[in-house]
Amino acid sequence: MTIDDQLRAHRLFLTDHLRKQTDFSRTDQNRGVPxxxxxxxxPPDSxxxxxxxxxxxxxxxxQTSLVEAIGRRESRRRFAEDKLALAELSFLLWATQGVRRVLGHGHALRNVPSAGAxxxxxxxxxxxxxxxxxPGLYRYLPLEHELVHVRDVPDMGTALIRAAYGQKFxxxxxxxxxxACIPGRMEWRYGLTAHRVILLDAGHVCQNLYxxxxxxxxxTCAVAAYDxxxxxxxxxxxxxxxxxxxxAPVGKKE
Structure with a gap:
């Protein structure tokens, strides 16, 4: 297969042709799987x-107007050493994954759109x-608006830079x-058509962070190149x- 053939094959991922080829009656949702x-x-002891x-x-x-925020938005790779306040982090998490209303049965309305919620x-x-x-690795719990400590990460900065192919910022x-994506949440409803919309959703989330x-x-600066x-x-x-x-690394502006 030539490079051109490979490019054409990968372009199919950007299209919606799979929708006509997918038997949605066989998705977990339509088979009655919770x-x-x-x-x-x-973890209970975390x-x-x-x-x-x-x-x-x-x-x-x-207060910052939406017009101001959009007008100033840009990718920033240089950060001051100032601390980010916990209230500021709380706001960033609310803006990117905050839950407005649980609809039941594994669905929720949040502050970003998502295919099929x-x-x-x-x-x-x-x-x-x-x-x-x-300092350490945490995970956001949007239903409770809490953080859970996952673990300490020795030499965290160096480990992140290495995982990001040397991008120091x-x-x-x-x-x-x-x-991180749990594809089963989207596959449950959309089957083979799930993966394209997962990445569309990622763009919604990161733009809200910006x-x-x-x-x-x-x-912040969105990063898609990593090991x-x-x-x-x-x-x-x-x-x-x-x-x-x-x-997406986040820090105070210089």
């Missing part, structure tokens, strides 16, 4: 951190410089967001039923 849970459970609620972070971040992502946070938090941020960062005097196996190992996910799909 939907996957909205979020991964936290350290959990309650995040500031809407009233608290609203007071902390002040399936929301296939788990948000992991490599926290280096956030007030009130010990990835390990020098106050916090690095990593969205705009929310502008509201708190921070910046898949190494990053999955850092997250502690299996690389099959859950794996990293997008990275």
């Amino acid at each position: 939907p996957p849970p909205l979020q991964k459970p936290a 350290l959990r951190v309650s995040l500031p609620d809407f009233r608290q972070w609203q007071q902390a971040i002040g 399936r929301h296939s992502f788990e948000t992991y946070l490599f926290i280096r410089n956030v007030t009130e938090l010990t 990835v390990g020098r941020s106050a916090v690095t967001f990593v969205w 705009l929310a960062c502008e509201a708190v005097g921070a910046g 898949q196996a190494e990053l999955d190992q850092l997250l502690g996910v299996d690389g099959e039923e859950e794996f990293a799909v997008y990275v």
